[in-house]
Amino acid sequence: MSVVVAEQLIKTYVAGDIKIEAIRKVNFSIEPASFVSFIGPSGSGKTTLLNMIGCLDPPTAGKLQVAGQDITSLNRQNAARFRGEHIGFVFQDFNLIPVLTVFENVEYPLQMVQSWPNEKRKKRVMEMLEAVGMADQARKYPSQISGGQKQRAAVARALVTNAKLVLADEPTANLDKETANMVINLMKQMRDEYKTTFVFSTHDPRIVDNVEITFVLDDGTLHKLEKSAGGDHA
Amino acid sequence: MLNIFKLAARNLFRYKRRTLLTSTLITLGVVSVLLFISISGSFKALMVGQITDSMLGHIQIHKKGYLASIDSLPLNRNLTGKQIDKVVQVLAEEDAVEAYSMRIKLGAMFSNFIETTNIRLNAVTPTDEMKTAPLLTDRILEGEKENLLKAGEILIPELISKGMKVKVGDGIVLVANNKDGSVNGQNFMVRGILEGISGPGGRDGMIHINDAKSLLRIEAAEVSEIAIRLKDIYLLPAVFTSLQEKLGSMKNKQGMPVFEVHTWEKISPFFNIAKMIDLMTFFIKIMLVAIVLVSIMNVMVMAVYERINEIGTIAAIGTLPNKILSLFVVEGFLMGVLGTAVGTTISLISIAIMNATQIRFDFGRQTGLLLSPTIGATDVIFVVVIVVAIAVIASLQPAWKAAKMDPITALKHV
Numbered sequence: 001m002s003v004v005v006a007e008q009l010i011k012t013y014v015a016g017d018i019k020i021e022a023i024r025k026v027n028f029s030i031e032p033a034s035f036v037s038f039i040g041p042s043g044s045g046k047t048t049l050l051n052m053i054g055c056l057d058p059p060t061a062g063k064l065q066v067a068g069q070d071i072t073s074l075n076r077q078n079a080a081r082f083r084g085e086h087i088g089f090v091f092q093d094f095n096l097i098p099v100l101t102v103f104e105n106v107e108y109p110l111q112m113v114q115s116w117p118n119e120k121r122k123k124r125v126m127e128m129l130e131a132v133g134m135a136d137q138a139r140k141y142p143s144q145i146s147g148g149q150k151q152r153a154a155v156a157r158a159l160v161t162n163a164k165l166v167l168a169d170e171p172t173a174n175l176d177k178e179t180a181n182m183v184i185n186l187m188k189q190m191r192d193e194y195k196t197t198f199v200f201s202t203h204d205p206r207i208v209d210n211v212e213i214t215f216v217l218d219d220g221t222l223h224k225l226e227k228s229a230g231g232d233h234a
Numbered sequence: 235m236l237n238i239f240k241l242a243a244r245n246l247f248r249y250k251r252r253t254l255l256t257s258t259l260i261t262l263g264v265v266s267v268l269l270f271i272s273i274s275g276s277f278k279a280l281m282v283g284q285i286t287d288s289m290l291g292h293i294q295i296h297k298k299g300y301l302a303s304i305d306s307l308p309l310n311r312n313l314t315g316k317q318i319d320k321v322v323q324v325l326a327e328e329d330a331v332e333a334y335s336m337r338i339k340l341g342a343m344f345s346n347f348i349e350t351t352n353i354r355l356n357a358v359t360p361t362d363e364m365k366t367a368p369l370l371t372d373r374i375l376e377g378e379k380e381n382l383l384k385a386g387e388i389l390i391p392e393l394i395s396k397g398m399k400v401k402v403g404d405g406i407v408l409v410a411n412n413k414d415g416s417v418n419g420q421n422f423m424v425r426g427i428l429e430g431i432s433g434p435g436g437r438d439g440m441i442h443i444n445d446a447k448s449l450l451r452i453e454a455a456e457v458s459e460i461a462i463r464l465k466d467i468y469l470l471p472a473v474f475t476s477l478q479e480k481l482g483s484m485k486n487k488q489g490m491p492v493f494e495v496h497t498w499e500k501i502s503p504f505f506n507i508a509k510m511i512d513l514m515t516f517f518i519k520i521m522l523v524a525i526v527l528v529s530i531m532n533v534m535v536m537a538v539y540e541r542i543n544e545i546g547t548i549a550a551i552g553t554l555p556n557k558i559l560s561l562f563v564v565e566g567f568l569m570g571v572l573g574t575a576v577g578t579t580i581s582l583i584s585i586a587i588m589n590a591t592q593i594r595f596d597f598g599r600q601t602g603l604l605l606s607p608t609i610g611a612t613d614v615i616f617v618v619v620i621v622v623a624i625a626v627i628a629s630l631q632p633a634w635k636a637a638k639m640d641p642i643t644a645l646k647h648v
């Protein structure tokens with residue numbers, strides 16, 4: 001069963017009298033354990049699409065299924081619950097919580113979003129930190145580590161809840177090429193290990209080579225699909 | 235829950251200076267309120283004590299209409315035989331009554347054989363009077379304090395002693411009109427000088443009740459007022475209500491009320507000062523509430539604004555709105571608790587120090603009064619609860635704003 005299924009998906013922003021069609025009737029599906037990227041120029045609708053998949057922004061029309069559930073009409077509370085349960089996020093600016101240590105940042109979703117028992121939680125956090133190679137940095141605060149390290153911690157935070165789907169909007173935009181590739185490779189490695197589906201957006205040509213499935217977005221239409229099945233031309 | 239507190243505490247610690255400043259403000263507010271309550275309370279208790287314990291007693295019973303014409307000290311509005319018996323019987327039923335004193339109040343001419351002046355007199359049974367007004371003897375400026383006075387002796391007010399140049403041991407004459415208008419005179423020896431205090435009866439002289447009876451040619455039992463002392467002033471409202479029910483409602487054959495029952499509050503002008511102190515305490519409390527409200531709300535609005543991005547992050551990864559709300563409310567709560575805890579500690583220590591150093595002050599003609607500030611647990615708890623509750627209420631609006639923030643908009647915020 002596909003992790004994400006989108007049919008005739010539309011997102012229109014209304015700003016005053018102006019209507020902006022950010023996403024125009026796109027169809028695609030994403031299979032479990034795949035490594036997918038949406039690429040396209042600035043303003044093409046990558047963020048808009050990822051926000052919809054991530055249950056942060058409801059579609060204007062069309063069908064959108066994530067993890068087997070129709071998410072087009074979730075209310076605020078249920079959308080938050082759904083995100084906490086099924087989706088991990090990796091952000092462009094890392095977005096670690098500055099007053100928490102690396103360990104506590106990774107622990108956050110298990111404690112404040114889901115409620116894991118103490119022992120099990122600590123064990124799981126350490127396991128994830130080891131998986132991303134950050135175990136030795138566990139006690140440091142975000143301000144004390146590098147950008148690449150921050151993003152690795154963020155990947156651990158996204159994966160710690162066993163999320164089926166990790167969404168990353170331009171996760172490498174603030175990293176140098178070497179670090180960017182390292183983070184992408186880490187994500188791939190995680191995908192292999194935990195069978196998590198990774199979906200990210202980028203217009204970074206340095207990492208496009210590294211992904212397996214690429215959807216190209218252009219002005220709200222999804223018009224090209226490479227390397228793999230599981231999508232449609234708009 | 236523990237993790238919300240941990241996160242809130244960390245965020246407070248992150249802006250150390252701001253947290254410290256706000257908590258200090260709350261601390262100052264709490265200290266001023268608690269010290270004001272304790273000092274004004276001690277002042278009030280002292281003044282009330284002076285008035286009730288050296289003159290008025292806690293409750294007074296008169297014949298209906300006596301108090302309205304008290305300035306002329308009427309003799310035709312005295313309580314008589316059966317009425318006195320009734321009062322005595324009712325008072326015997328009240329456990330809270332410690333003592334009572336029957337008094338005859340009268341006006342007379344006072345002569346030192348050279349000059350004559352008017353004098354107001356309070357005629358008492360010394361043993362009863364001393365039990366009812368235990369601080370009365372403190373008002374005796376000159377002369378023997380022990381046992382107050384005997385028949386044939388008079389305590390004269392300070393003013394007359396000065397004005398008429400009368401000293402302790404001098405002989406004087408009192409001349410009085412009785413109810414029927416006939417005149418009678420009697421010799422007295424000045425036993426002591428009585429200090430004047432404010433309020434009705436505060437400048438009266440004092441003689442033995444038997445002397446008053448012979449001077450006024452009263453044969454049967456008759457008194458102008460019955461002053462009552464309670465075991466504790468806190469029992470006043472309850473006893474007053476009870477006496478009011480039993481005596482205040484009694485009617486004579488014509489259907490008119492027989493007695494009037496008053497508390498010291500109704501009789502003494504100091505009650506208004508006491509009420510003023512209560513009012514000031516109330517306004518100072520209001521100011522404290524305003525300080526806490528404004529300072530906490532201000533800080534929390536800033537805290538939310540500075541952390542929009544973080545709010546977006548935690549909302550995106552699935553933190554439920556009410557958890558975000560409690561995160562910020564707990565921050566305000568902790569700041570309130572910090573300020574209150576420090577403030578209460580400082581206040582209690584200050585009160586202890588003030589008591590240890592025995593601060594004295596003067597009030598009117600009374601000098602060297604000992605300031606002994608105390609504060610009740612209820613007052614402390616009240617202030618603590620109010621401050622912490624206001625801190626929480628002040629955080630609610632900013633916290634609510636944070637909770638309902640749209641994660642996308644919040645994440646975009648720079």
Ligand SMILES: Nc1ncnc2c1ncn2[C@@H]1O[C@H](COP(=O)(O)OP(=O)(O)OP(=O)(O)O)[C@@H](O)[C@H]1O
Binds near residue numbers: 020022041
């Ligand atoms: N909240 C909004 N209100 C109105 N228009 C919006 C809003 N968000 C996005 N848009 C518009 O939708 C279109 C797609 O924007 P989106 O942010 O998805 O592009 P993007 O591909 O992520 O671009 P970039 O690479 O610059 O991040 C743009 O034309 C943008 O101006």
Ligand SMILES: [Mg+2]
Binds near residue numbers: 046047
């Ligand atoms: Mg974008």
